[in-house]
Amino acid sequence: MEPWLIWILAGLVLLGAELALPGAFLLWAGLAAIGTGLVWLVVSPGFPLSVVIFVGLMAAGVAVGLRRRRGPEPLRVNTPGSGLVGREGVVLATGLPGLRVRVGDSDWPAIALEGHPIVGDIIRVDGVEGTILQVRLTR
Structure with missing residues (x-):
């Protein structure tokens, strides 16, 4: 079996596991594995460099995911002040x-x-x- 196919299949398995398990960690690992498989398909970098590519893609995905979570503070519905101001x-x-x-x-x-x-x-x-x-x- 070709290495690029192994990476892509591993990524698909991780994405499938993400659907079954709570959290968002396997999403980035699955996308990074698919990205590494696509790089293998084009370049054939060898195993050590493919591990570096995988780790880099996963770190970039986690960084994007963490940046998306930062945003405006959600409205807290069940706090004392949520419905009292202005009354x-x-x-x-x-x-x-x-x-x-x-x-x-x-x-x-x-x-x-x-x-x-x-x-x-x-x-x-x-x-x-x-x-x-x-x-x-x-x-």
Whole structure:
């Protein structure tokens, strides 16, 4: 059997295994093996150089895959701030433990970004830091 055919068949087996197993590592190994087989088909570089070609192609594929993963931070759906910013609520309590506000059907600790709200004031949520809402009066 020709070496180029062995490389291409090994690459196809690795791509098939990628479909059956979780992860993305076998994808790059399979594509690198197919690329090495195609180089063998054209040039016949010999085994030591073909291993170097395989490793180089695999490293390039992994680098491309890692670069693609970097991007904008995905929207976190189930975080406290995801649906609260911009909503209005009412001040429940002020005092030593801090400001408490009700937004929707939940009570939250809060920090007033400006002014000194009193019980019953209407506020708007400007941000969320951890589980503490950053609020402003809506006057």
